[in-house]
Amino acid sequence: MPEKEVPQAQPVTLTMEQLRTILEDIKRPYVDPEVEARLQRARARIRAQREQSEGERKAREAACPHVRRDGTSTVAWLTTPASDGITPFTRGVCQRCIKLFLPGDPDFARMIAVPTGGEDVVY
Numbered sequence: 771m772p773e774k775e776v777p778q779a780q781p782v783t784l785t786m787e788q789l790r791t792i793l794e795d796i797k798r799p800y801v802d803p804e805v806e807a808r809l810q811r812a813r814a815r816i817r818a819q820r821e822q823s824e825g826e827r828k829a830r831e832a833a834c835p836h837v838r839r840d841g842t843s844t845v846a847w848l849t850t851p852a853s854d855g856i857t858p859f860t861r862g863v864c865q866r867c868i869k870l871f872l873p874g875d876p877d878f879a880r881m882i883a884v885p886t887g888g889e890d891v892v893y
């Protein structure tokens with residue numbers, strides 16, 4: 771089997787900038803443009819779905835009075851019991867629209883003052 775003729779290596783002169791560019795290109799991971807485009811489309815789709823869900827949640831919460839016909843609150847309140855290093859704090863969730871009422875929210879003080887029903891709740 772005849773040996774392949776190997777071309778004689780020619781010396782090459784590069785500037786430091788050219789060498790740096792070549793090394794950076796070698797280190798850079800390959801990015802498939804099709805894969806990248808698909809990922810971007812997926813991210814945009816997820817972002818749009820998240821914005822739509824967020825809008826629906828806000829509309830649902832805004833449309834809910836958080837009270838029953840008899841004027842009692844539909845918010846279920848929970849207070850974390852005091853224990854070592856934990857300051858007890860109260861938060862609530864509307865059983866109709868799932869809105870969270872956390873301390874500091876403008877609706878928190880208004881809704882915690884509304885009496886809850888409770889007769890129809892089974893524990």
Ligand SMILES: [Zn+2]
Pocket residue numbers: 831834835836837844864865866867868869
């Ligand atoms: Zn509600």
